[in-house]
Amino acid sequence: MSNYQASHNRYEQSRYSKCGNSGLKLPYVSLGLWHNFGGQDNQKTALDMLLRAFDLGITHFDLANNYGPPAGSAESFFGEVISGPLKPYRDELIVSTKAGYGMWPGPYGDWGSRKYLVASLDQSLQRMQLDYVDIFYHHRRDTDTPLEETMQTLSDIVRNGKALYVGLSNYNAADLLEANSILSKSGTPCIVNQPKFSMLDRTIEQQGVLDAAKSAGIGTVPFSPLAQGLLSNKYLNGIPKHSRASNPDSFLQSEQITQEVLNKVTLLNELAQQRGQSLPQLAISWIHAKPSITSCIIGASKVSQIEELVATQHQAPLTEQEMKMIDVILTSD
Template sequence: MAYSANDNRYSNMTYNRVGNSGLLLPAISLGLWHNFGGVDTYENGRAMLRRAFDLGITHFDLANNYGPPPGSAEEMFGRMLKTDFAPYRDEMVISTKAGYHMWDGPYGDWGSKKYLIASLDQSLRRMGLDYVDVFYSHRPDPNTPLEETMGALDQIVRQGKALYVGVSNYDAEQTAQAVKILNDLGTPLLIHQPRYSMFNRWIEDGLQDVLFENGVGSIAFCPLDQGLLTNKYISGIPSDSRAAKANTFLDKNRVTDVVLNRVRKLNELAVERGQNLAQMALAWVLREGRVSSALIGASKVSQIEENVATLNNLSFTDEELVRIEEILKK
């Protein structure tokens, strides 16, 4: 059945400015890290992408290695662009990244100009695009001069293959250096994509200040800490959870009694606020206006609907924020 986007898709979504740029991102963005690869059911991914766009999610975040297998999430999204989203391309912000292993040999990993430009060319072919809106250096490369990596990002913009550039997983010092290099080249750094959640607050120790002082935006990945900040773990580790499975990014050893106690107390506060824990955790990430967008993952349509409903209550009282801090310290 042919897809026609919801006429009211922009009515209830919040859009936030990215740093000092002219670009707006939805407060909730959708990442294709998991559940959109070649091993996953295409129609489920298609249903999630359609519903996300119908709810006003205009930003879809990918990377060259998303799948599995690597590259297959971009292929899946390219298929969607061709069959469903082609009329709406100019209403979307599509991002991809390069920085992790993609192919054998010395040119398929890290941050050299050779790798970044070749990888983006491959990504564009997989998605059937002439350009992406944002292209990221996915991680810093300790063995490649930062000038070379940033120079590649500048070249990519000048070639018309990306409108903006970003970095991910860079610390405060690396980000400050990247900002200076890119400013000198004339291609400002648009955005940083760090891991950030109630349980992982490293960006508050310097990075957020660097971003704010330089007019760089941010989009938080893993705002629910791989599912820990949801109702799923309130009673322990369920058999179908990430922590119960091998070869996932959530180590079951992290799900300690101390962590579970925090989860339960946070959930109690969320219920008092009229939200579930995931919704409160997303609202918390967005709370100060320093984070432009919270990047969610999903395995089913209902999760996207639930996360977008976060926008019904984004504000916190001072008392609630103090209570959260107390819970997180115990």
């Protein structure tokens, strides 16, 4: 680990965009550690992916307290890397983590109370061997806790130096705007929203979340832009062994892979080939054609997948006509 030296040209052809109204810039794609970086995964492969990502200009690494499995193990692994080979580059990195899902028993280990958020971030910092994170997200709205309590806690965390910026994830449009109003009055506006978004899941577009973020000057950094792998060639000929859909504990279940979905994916794949792209690259191009998009969180199980998606930034953006063609495909029965 200690012999690593980052590529000298890692920034030469990398694209970075401002995150909303803030001065923070994020890379075209960011690497998420939701899957394949936990205690049960191949740590050699995980290390190779992290270091190759940085060599390719990916500066943003996205985590959460419950990433693993087991929960917390992705942060622990990342802590070993950022205190080892990536330690000389800490000031070049954007490290984000989240709290909002269950982490320990009892009434204080979940949701959005001040008690939980402060304790969770302290644990995350300990696991990652860091003094602060760059972005701290509330992972989901807690309707049992006053929004003012949750937002004031996030603001205080920034003021106490444990995070530099506030982010929100999985908030609907109304809650996002109300939360940002509270944060802005405290002097720590939300700079980034992290929702689920892909060609196969356009809920945030249909429910006005994208427009709300844009109107408030909040950057959008979607997760699952490949719809848990559906927007790849992986499932065109059935469900392969060891894929996410073959795992009963996965968020992607086999019953979601209907013939209707496969028909759409097949047509999208044909369009991608006409453009000289892979289907995953088309999915990333589509995300970046949307308003207020700053970056998107990609997952990976091997280095070549990261290389493939990073290359999308150098490909021609989708034309208005191509966007209309995609809409026709996605709205067809």
